[in-house]
Structure formats: C-alpha cells, structure tokens
Amino acid sequence: MSKNYIISLDQGTTSSRAILYDINKKAIIGMKNKPFTQIYPNSGWVEHDPEEIWEGQLEVMKAVIEEAGVSYDDIVSIGIANQRETVVVWDRITGKPIYNAIVWQCRRTADICETLKKEGLEDVIKEKTGLVVDAYFSGTKIQWILDNVEGAREKAQRNELMVGTIDSWLIWNLTGGKIHVTDYTNASRTMLFNIKKLKWDEELLEHMNIPMSMMPSVVPSSGRIAVTDKYVVGCEIPISGVAGDQQASLFGQTCFDVGCAKNTYGTGCFILMNIGDKPISSKNNLITTIGWVIGNEVKYALEGSVFNAGSTIQWIRDELGLIKTSEESRIEAEKVNDTNGVYLVPAFTGLGAPYWDMYARGAILGITRGTRREHLIRAALESIAYQSMDVLELMKLDSGIELKELKVDGGASANDFLMQFQADMLNINIKRPTITETTALGAVYLAGLGEGIWKSKDELIRSWSLDRTFAPRMTKRERDDKSKGWKKAVAKSLAWEEA
Ligand SMILES: Nc1ncnc2c1ncn2[C@@H]1O[C@H](COP(=O)(O)OP(=O)(O)O)[C@@H](O)[C@H]1O
Ligand SMILES: O=P(O)(O)OC[C@H](O)CO
Numbered sequence: 048m049s050k051n052y053i054i055s056l057d058q059g060t061t062s063s064r065a066i067l068y069d070i071n072k073k074a075i076i077g078m079k080n081k082p083f084t085q086i087y088p089n090s091g092w093v094e095h096d097p098e099e100i101w102e103g104q105l106e107v108m109k110a111v112i113e114e115a116g117v118s119y120d121d122i123v124s125i126g127i128a129n130q131r132e133t134v135v136v137w138d139r140i141t142g143k144p145i146y147n148a149i150v151w152q153c154r155r156t157a158d159i160c161e162t163l164k165k166e167g168l169e170d171v172i173k174e175k176t177g178l179v180v181d182a183y184f185s186g187t188k189i190q191w192i193l194d195n196v197e198g199a200r201e202k203a204q205r206n207e208l209m210v211g212t213i214d215s216w217l218i219w220n221l222t223g224g225k226i227h228v229t230d231y232t233n234a235s236r237t238m239l240f241n242i243k244k245l246k247w248d249e250e251l252l253e254h255m256n257i258p259m260s261m262m263p264s265v266v267p268s269s270g271r272i273a274v275t276d277k278y279v280v281g282c283e284i285p286i287s288g289v290a291g292d293q294q295a296s297l298f299g300q301t302c303f304d305v306g307c308a309k310n311t312y313g314t315g316c317f318i319l320m321n322i323g324d325k326p327i328s329s330k331n332n333l334i335t336t337i338g339w340v341i342g343n344e345v346k347y348a349l350e351g352s353v354f355n356a357g358s359t360i361q362w363i364r365d366e367l368g369l370i371k372t373s374e375e376s377r378i379e380a381e382k383v384n385d386t387n388g389v390y391l392v393p394a395f396t397g398l399g400a401p402y403w404d405m406y407a408r409g410a411i412l413g414i415t416r417g418t419r420r421e422h423l424i425r426a427a428l429e430s431i432a433y434q435s436m437d438v439l440e441l442m443k444l445d446s447g448i449e450l451k452e453l454k455v456d457g458g459a460s461a462n463d464f465l466m467q468f469q470a471d472m473l474n475i476n477i478k479r480p481t482i483t484e485t486t487a488l489g490a491v492y493l494a495g496l497g498e499g500i501w502k503s504k505d506e507l508i509r510s511w512s513l514d515r516t517f518a519p520r521m522t523k524r525e526r527d528d529k530s531k532g533w534k535k536a537v538a539k540s541l542a543w544e545e546a
Contacts, residue, residue: 050123053500054112054284055490058104058129058213059292060150060314061085065107066484067115068491070123070500073510075484077115079107086147091154091396094147097135100213101220109281119282125221125275126288126494128295128486129213131236134185136192136199136210136261142224145208146196148216149188152315152354152396156187157405159255163187168254175241175248177326177335179403183352185212186238190255203258210261212236214289221286223276229263230272230289231345235337240265242326242337245345268294268339269497288493292486293317294338296456297348299489300480301511303504306448310435310469311486312459315399316353318438321346322446331441332401341496349445351400351438356431357459359393363427369420377464380425388413390536391426393434398540401441408543412536431459432469433533439473452476452516456485463517471521472529481514 051071057064067077081103086094112119132151137144149155160180163172169180178184189210193199202208211219212233218226234240234247239257241248247262266272268290275284290298293311297319300309308320319338326335326347338346360376363369370376392398394407411423443449452475459465460483470477482488495501 050121052117052122053491053494054122054125055487056127057487060130063104063107065111066487067111077111079111081107093150093153095150097144097148122284124285124287124494124498126490127214128292128490131291132185133213134188135216136208139207139209146192154182154396154405156182156191159187176238177242178238181403182405184238186255189257206260208261211263215263221275222273223279226273227263228266230266230268231337231340232291232294234265269341269493287497288490295489296486299485300454301508309454311457312356313457314358316356316435318351319348320442322349329445331445349442353434354399355393355395359427369424376424376428377462379421380428380464383421386426387422389418389422389426391430392536392540393430394540400438404541406542406544407540410540428465432472436472450475452478454478456483466517470517470519474519477517479514481512
C-alpha cells in the first residue's frame with residue numbers, strides 16, 4: 048500500500064514549524080508553529096537552548112500529524128530544513144548539550160576571526176570553503192565553546208563530544224542518539240568544509256583547534272539518511288531530505304537552472320542564485336555555497352546573506368512600538384510618498400554581504416523636525432529592499448548573468464509595499480508564488496525524491512504557481528537618487544564598534 052504524506056520540519060531562527068504535505072493533493076494540509084526563546088547574554092551575542100528547540104520541534108511534528116488524524120504509518124518520510132551555521136556541542140554519552148547553541152547572528156567570535164585574518168587565512172578559507180572570514184559561520188563558534196566551557200577541551204580530546212548544526216542535532220535526537228550526520232549544504236556553512244573536494248578540511252580544523260572526531264559524517268541532501276527511533280517518535284519513519292533552510296528554499300522555488308535566483312525575506316534576507324556544477328569564486332564579497340547534492344549531482348550557488356531584514360520590522364514593532372503587527376507596516380508606509388530623506392541601516396548585528404563588517408551598528412540618518420512615524424516605518428521596510436539590491440547588483444557582476452526576474456518567499460514577502468519597492472529598486476520583475484512556505488516545500492521535495500515519490504526534479508517544476516508579479520515602475524533618476532542616499536547612510540554605520 049502506498050503512503051500518502053510527507054512531513055517537513057522547518058527549524059527557523061525564531062520558531063520551529065512542522066508541515067504535513069499530502070502527496071495526492073500536492074498540497075500542504077497542516078502546519079504547526081512554535082516560537083522559542085531568544086537568549087541575548089551580552090551585547091551582540093545570540094543563543095538558543097538546544098533542548099527547547101528539540102522538544103518544540105518534536106511537539107509540533109506530533110501535533111500536526113495528530114490534528115490531521117493521519118496515521119504515522121501513512122508517512123513516507125521526513126524532510127528537514129534548518130537555520131544554518133547555528134551550532135550545538137553535546138556529550139556523546141549523555142546526549143546533553145554542554146552549552147547553549149551559538150546562533151548564526153552571534154558576533155562573539157569577531158576577535159577569533161580577526162586572528163584568522165592576521166594569520167593570513169582569508170584567501171585559503173575563501174578558496175577552500177567559498178566563504179569570507181566572519182563570525183557568522185560555525186567554525187569559530189565551535190572553537191569558542193571548546194575554549195570557554197570548562198572541561199570542554201579535555202573532553203573533546205578524549206573523544207567525548209560531538210558537534211553539529213541544527214540538522215545534526217535534530218537527526219541525532221530523532222534517531223534516539225544513533226546517527227550523527229549533516230548534509231553537504233549545512234557542512235558548506237561551517238568554514239571547515241572544502242566545497243570542491245567535498246570533505247572536512249584537516250588544515251582548517253587544525254587552525255581552529257577542533258578535533259575531526261567531533262565532526263558529523265556528511266551525507267547527500269536527498270536519499271534515505273536515517274530512520275526515526277520508534278520510542279522517541281512513536282514510529283520508524285525514514286528521514287530522506289536535509290538541507291539548510293536557504294538551500295531548501297532555492298529547491299522549493301524550483302530554481303533548478305543556472306541563473307535562477309530567489310530571495311527569502313525572513314529574519315534576514317538570503318539571496319541565492321543557481322550557478323551550476325562549478326563553484327564560481329566571488330570577486331565581490333559574495334559567498335559560494337553548496338546548493339544541493341543529490342546522488343552524483345552537485346549544484347553550487349552564489350549567496351548574499353543579509354543579517355537583518357524582517358528582524359527590523361520586529362524591532363520597530365517590539366522595541367520602538369511604532370506598529371502593533373508586522374502587517375501594519377505596509378499600511379503605515381503607504382500613508383507617505385517617501386521617507387522624507389530618512390534612511391535606516393539595520394546593522395544590529397553588524398552587516399553581512401557585501402560589507403561583511405562585524406563592527407557596523409544600526410543607524411537612522413536624515414531625521415528632521417518633519418520626520419514622522421510613518422517615515423521611519425517606511426525607511427525600515429525600504430532598508431530590506433536596499434540591502435537585497437546591494438547583493439543582487441554584485442551577483443550580476445560575479446555571474447555575468449543579467450537577472451530578468453527574482454522569485455521571493457518568506458514571512459515579509461507577504462508585504463506588497465516591500466515587494467513593489469524591491470521591483471522598483473532592482474528594475475526587474477518580482478515573482479511571488481502562491482505557496483510562500485517554499486523552505487518547508489523544498490524539504491518535502493528533497494524527502495520525496497529521496498524515497499522515489501517523484502522520479503526527477505522535472506516533475507516538480509510544474510508544481511510552482513504564481514501568486515503575483517510586481518513589475519518595476521520607478522524612473523531611473525529616482526532609483527539612482529535613492530540608491531545613492533542609501534549607500535551614503537551605510538557608509539556612516541560601518542566600523543562603529545571598535546575592533
Ligand atoms: N507583512 C509583513 N511585513 C513585513 N515584515 C513581515 C510581515 N510579516 C512577517 N514579517 C517579518 O518576517 C519575519 C518572519 O518571517 P519568517 O519567514 O517566518 O522568518 P524566520 O524563518 O526567519 O523565522 C519576521 O521578522 C517578521 O517581522
Ligand atoms: O531562520 P531563517 O529562515 O531566518 O534562516 C536563517 C539562515 O539559515 C541563516 O543563515
């Protein structure tokens with residue numbers, strides 16, 4: 048008897064989601080979401096409790112299955128899409144984390160990165176991993192835990208510790224502590240993985256003083272990876288798809304051809320473009336990453352990672368109280384014709400691509416007595432589009448590809464004002480699909496392909512459907528003026544904190 052459902056676990060920065068996908072209806076039929084605690088122990092530091100993530104993820108998974116009245120036996124497989132770079136170190140015997148997860152946004156390892164740069168490792172790291180040296184990536188976070196948690200270094204030397212990104216941590220728990228793996232896309236975010244040789248890099252591990260014995264085995268993004276433990280989950284279900292959430296979204300948007308790109312507007316903005324079988328090295332401060340590995344197929348992507356996007360809207364909502372809901376930002380922004388010269392640079396945790404400034408901090412510029420609340424709200428939304436514009440301009444230079452359109456998804460892609468402004472600033476069409484849960488959908492596709500539900504990626508292309516196209520309508524002059532103002536504002540926010 049054929050089974051009818053796929054479960055997708057979308058473990059994001061602010062919440063854990065589980066979705067239930069009906070293979071016959073080709074539709075998401077259930078979704079559960081559980082936010083978890085954001086821990087800010089020091090300025091610029093961000094942590095998560097790994098146990099809270101695991102327990103919340105298991106809870107929403109069980110809840111979505113039970114609410115739909117679906118039998119566990121009717122589930123073909125599980126796909127996982129996870130926040131990337133965030134790293135957990137745990138005890139091999141007890142399975143307990145020895146420290147909180149250090150989150151991708153956390154800046155605490157900026158000084159370790161400076162040391163790597165002083166040691167002349169920037170070019171080596173770029174060449175091997177496709178990445179720039181930045182506290183964003185997992186390597187220096189692991190080093191920090193080993194250097195700062197009492198007894199950790201000795202335990203690591205005795206082979207008593209394991210490390211992994213959130214996919215590893217979830218799979219370890221889902222399998223009752225039996226399987227320690229990560230997939231190629233997640234491995235490519237650690238600054239410890241050679242994306243050309245497709246293996247952990249001994250030289251970089253040594254430089255960051257991380258024993259190889261702690262590292263997970265690396266597996267393809269699709270194909271049977273493990274089976275859940277029936278005592279933990281209630282049933283043995285194959286885990287057959289795993290990818291970092293931004294790669295999952297690239298896949299869910301069916302960006303299967305070279306030059307196809309997507310932007311996900313979540314906590315941050317992550318713009319990825321499929322560049323095919325060869326890892327083009329960026330000359331403009333973008334990064335090269337693994338898009339997916341399926342069987343012998345290895346696809347690479349160029350990426351621009353913007354650290355603060357939707358989080359800016361959360362900030363004006365929760366800290367400044369300018370709006371009550373994120374949705375309200377559109378209504379308020381549309382009440383004014385422009386920002387009246389105000390620019391907001393949301394460098395709360397430094398700036399990512401293409402500036403890579405760990406010491407940049409947020410700034411609001413151009414304020415006058417005429418500045419109103421609506422101008423600030425509009426400036427917050429516009430900052431999301433400007434940051435994406437900065438990345439896409441350089442992506443064109445690196446790839447030589449003139450983008451004709453950009454596919455979008457993520458929470459803030461629901462904002463029509465933002466999408467129109469993005470189309471205007473990029474001067475290209477923005478295409479929003481009917482299903483903007485493309486991250487979760489990407490994990491569904493990887494898991495389904497892994498179990499032979501779909502024979503090839505071609506079968507998936509037909510499932511992408513358009514909700515709305517946003518076509519540019521701004522004059523070149525206006526675009527150039529706005530862009531110039533934005534770049535001036537960014538320049539003021541750079542290197543604000545002392546190195
Ligand atoms: N209508 C909206 N306008 C602007 N921002 C929004 C809107 N809806 C949600 N957001 C922002 O999008 C983010 C949530 O998107 P989501 O894709 O769920 O993020 P993540 O996966 O990073 O947790 C939040 O930061 C929220 O402020
Ligand atoms: O949690 P998200 O969806 O904002 O994604 C975070 C990214 O994976 C960080 O690289």
